[in-house]
Amino acid sequence: MSANTPAEAAPGPPDRDPRERGAAIDGAKLVRERRLNNAKKNWALFRSDVPALLGALVLLFFVVIALAAPLIAPAAMLDVTKQLDAPRYAPPSLEHPLGTDGLGRELWVRILWGARVSILVGVAATVMSMVIGTIMGLAAGHFSGLFGGLIMRVIDFFIVLPSLLLAIVLSSVLERGVFTIVIAIGLTSWASTARIVRSQTLSVESRLYIERARILGAGHRHILFRHLLPAVMPLVLANTTLTVGGAIIAESTLSFLGLGDTSKESWGTILKNSMDVSAATSGYWWYVLTPGIAILLVVLAFTMVGRALEAIINPALRSR
């Protein structure tokens, strides 16, 4: 627990040490080599984790089809007025791979377009919640006294209240739209990140190099951004991957409740439409099943990748 930090410590802070920069090329080279080696080791770890690799493949698949949606299935295929001849509620067959909905639209086209909004909202809301969570967690861990205590209370408040409730309130007051959903999820789901960041900040704060920086006259800004932020970043990144899954579920839930952008496809919207026509009790099983399976696959994939990243960053978890 002294200055010579063990090898498993996050590669961030000690490398920024001015001493190493001062030692010219040798030091810099050493650092680069160590980073390269670390990256290689981590990649080997990740590769040996089969579920995580599968997850990464699933994610790649969905991201590609989401990006290529306009090429694979032109937007006109979603236009209800052009589907007048198409069969309604056709069960999956060779002609209609995933079946059709009540307006004759192909379900696979809707899933394809829905992937765009669902994944985009999931990722954007996560980024937002990560930024807020990191800032709040750093502040709560770094500042003591009234200010730190105040922030802790705010974090506690958001941990206790389920984010879905707040998100429902926010998105029902604001203009409907994809952006609103992102804000509603991002603003309400950052508390668990803040908590994790705070714990990590507290443990890093007690390290000697922080004390040294402080004695040398470093201000809050220097310590926060040069030392603490790099030290919590790896953890935040692993957590990000885990959080995307939750955000995608939250998006589908809000859309299902009718708070989403009705003009855009999303997996939650498809499920909402399926419930509006009581697909579940009318025997249109494909209408209920497919969007949910898409959600399940993507969320599971994000979770698998996130867990693998977390295990790489935090060796203590590996034994479990």
Place this chain on the structure above:
Amino acid sequence: MTRPARNDPHPADPTDPGPASATHSADPADPDPASAAGSTGTADADEPPAGGSFAGYFLRKLGGAATSMILVIVLGFFAFRMLPGDPVLKIAKERPMSPAQIAELRSQYGLDKPVIVQFWDYLVGIVTGDLGESYVYRKTVSSLIVEYLGPTLLLTGTAALIAIAMGLWLGQLSAWRRNSLFDKLASSTSLIFWSVPTFWLGLILLMIFGGTLQWLPTGGMITPGLDPWSAAGIIDVIKHLILPVVSLVVVVYAQFLMIMRASLIEEMSEDYLTTARAKGLTEDEVRRRHAVPNALLPTVTVVFLHIGGLIAGAVTVEAVFSWPGLGKLTFEAIRGPDLPLLQGTFVVFSAIIIVMNLAADLVYRFLDPRVRRA
């Protein structure tokens, strides 16, 4: 200090580690493995040591809960009045209205008064139990909430009991037989269950058991015309209860399982278990009488915190099964849009969750001799 007696909740446990600090994840950098399941918890190791008497602890927790409640109340006001997007104009946009109707709606909501006055009216309303009038139901929000509260408590209460019992039981088994087939099955099914939206699971259950097999009713709480207190009525309610409870349980028990599993695994490397084995206890006794009671402690708080999630899950599940509870009321309020009703359900839901959380803190204090004595 006022409770020095160690009336241990598990008296058969002479080797209780006492003030060992290793019960919670000792490394604060360790986002407890349960966080993989999106868990949150306040029982981390860096929590300031609970000092002072029980009264002091109680007052501090009560103060925390009161602060949260005030925040909810303030948020409930400002979210619905101050955010961009005039609520009345929003209603006007979704249903045709004349300017006179809009003005009337404005005065009905008190929106023509200054904000401070509105806030005061709102505070007085909350204290006196007057949450305004629902726009859709044409009834006071309080009477609606009172009417719909019971079914929600029945649904979430049943689901919580089953989920906790199942999650903790399977979680400890799974940790004890770590890496066995059972553990792998339990862990992977919980991962899958955690990855689906609650409402989708509800839809699937509805489809299989309500639609295709027609074994169970597809919605509502009781067949109309039955007396809920007669024997037939109670059986009917239970039949209606099964599907929504199962959908809630399946998603939540998985989280409890992961938390309990992680907590027990943490406990399993402790020395006192070796002592217990050396005394000649069987593996089952070691698990039941020593490891599990200790692993339960950190789990309790986290489990109570997740009950908030259960209540949030009730919103969609009640919508899917038309269960006449607060969740369905929220769903109807969103569809309205019925902002006074939505504001009311938000405040009441939040209050329930804050009270549950306060209860968790107190239960924790009673369960954990270390916190109690500190």
